[in-house]
Amino acid sequence: MHDWENSLKGVLVGGLTGVAVGLTGFFVAEIPATHAMGGVIFILVPFAAGFAITLVSRDMQTVSAAGILAAIASLALLIAMHMETPVCALLAFPLLFVGITLGVALGFIFHSLRAKLTGKAGPTFTSLVLLSMPLLILTGHRIELSTLTHPRQEVVTSTIRLSADPTHVWNDLRSFDSLQGKKPLLMYIGLPIPMRCAMQGTGLGAKRTCYFDHGSIEETVIDWQPPHVMRLAIDRTNMPGRHWLGFEYAEYTLQQDGDGTILTRNTTIISNLYPAWYWRPFERWGVSSEHNYIFSDLARRTRR
Numbered sequence: 001m002h003d004w005e006n007s008l009k010g011v012l013v014g015g016l017t018g019v020a021v022g023l024t025g026f027f028v029a030e031i032p033a034t035h036a037m038g039g040v041i042f043i044l045v046p047f048a049a050g051f052a053i054t055l056v057s058r059d060m061q062t063v064s065a066a067g068i069l070a071a072i073a074s075l076a077l078l079i080a081m082h083m084e085t086p087v088c089a090l091l092a093f094p095l096l097f098v099g100i101t102l103g104v105a106l107g108f109i110f111h112s113l114r115a116k117l118t119g120k121a122g123p124t125f126t127s128l129v130l131l132s133m134p135l136l137i138l139t140g141h142r143i144e145l146s147t148l149t150h151p152r153q154e155v156v157t158s159t160i161r162l163s164a165d166p167t168h169v170w171n172d173l174r175s176f177d178s179l180q181g182k183k184p185l186l187m188y189i190g191l192p193i194p195m196r197c198a199m200q201g202t203g204l205g206a207k208r209t210c211y212f213d214h215g216s217i218e219e220t221v222i223d224w225q226p227p228h229v230m231r232l233a234i235d236r237t238n239m240p241g242r243h244w245l246g247f248e249y250a251e252y253t254l255q256q257d258g259d260g261t262i263l264t265r266n267t268t269i270i271s272n273l274y275p276a277w278y279w280r281p282f283e284r285w286g287v288s289s290e291h292n293y294i295f296s297d298l299a300r301r302t303r304r
Helices: 001-031 038-056 060-079 086-117 123-148 164-172 185-189 276-301
Strands: 152-162 194-200 208-214 214-227 229-238 245-257 259-269
Touching: 001 060, 001 123, 001 208, 038 060, 038 086, 038 123, 060 086, 086 164, 086 185, 152 276, 164 229, 164 245, 164 259, 164 276, 185 276, 194 276, 214 245, 259 276
Parallel strands: none
Antiparallel strands: 152 259, 194 208, 208 214, 214 229, 229 245, 245 259
């Protein structure tokens, strides 16, 4: 029982240490103006947390449990504070896991080398190393800062053929009271679900608001060529936990194809998430999932 209690204590202390380092790093490393996040948050912060955990929870089993506890608890707190959504946390987890694993590995190497050279580390030394973690994160943040000032712009394009003429499809696109499309996978784990869109006025300058299960997007028509082209500028996005992702333009192009219509949807987004090689596929997946949900509802309408 004594060993079990010590192990539990080690997991809890290590987990709380990891949470403290992780959340401190999150608030230190995020850029307030754009909410940009890069390698410091996704690699260096979990690395520091993993390294810190090895300082207070020494055996591998305890450290592993504490690392998992710290990652889950940190993400849960960010979700509870509406700073992240479940889907974003889930997609970020692989990067965080790599960072924590690297920190734990280096922590054990550090312990091994120190034990050979100088013997067991005392509480004062451990405290000094723990206190240096925020300084390490802040230094990394300062170095990374200049690379995160310019957001990435991406255009996501989706196309579908609908069995209705462009005029029919055009009228459905302008506004709809409800959506009953087939939900993509990401919508089951937190991706916002479009509910309805309402347009006030017609032509250039008309306003359209699209409502989601959580949040809304306000748009202004900047190109109006019925029934072939409708382009909207995104004026305001009110979505929980998506501060790092912005929407700039939405464009619908309708082309006659026999007795049907080829509908193309282009969405221009700006992203402040790095590394781009990791996040770009997920961003495109999320936006195309929104496209496909609307497409499936339009397909249902044209079959009536």
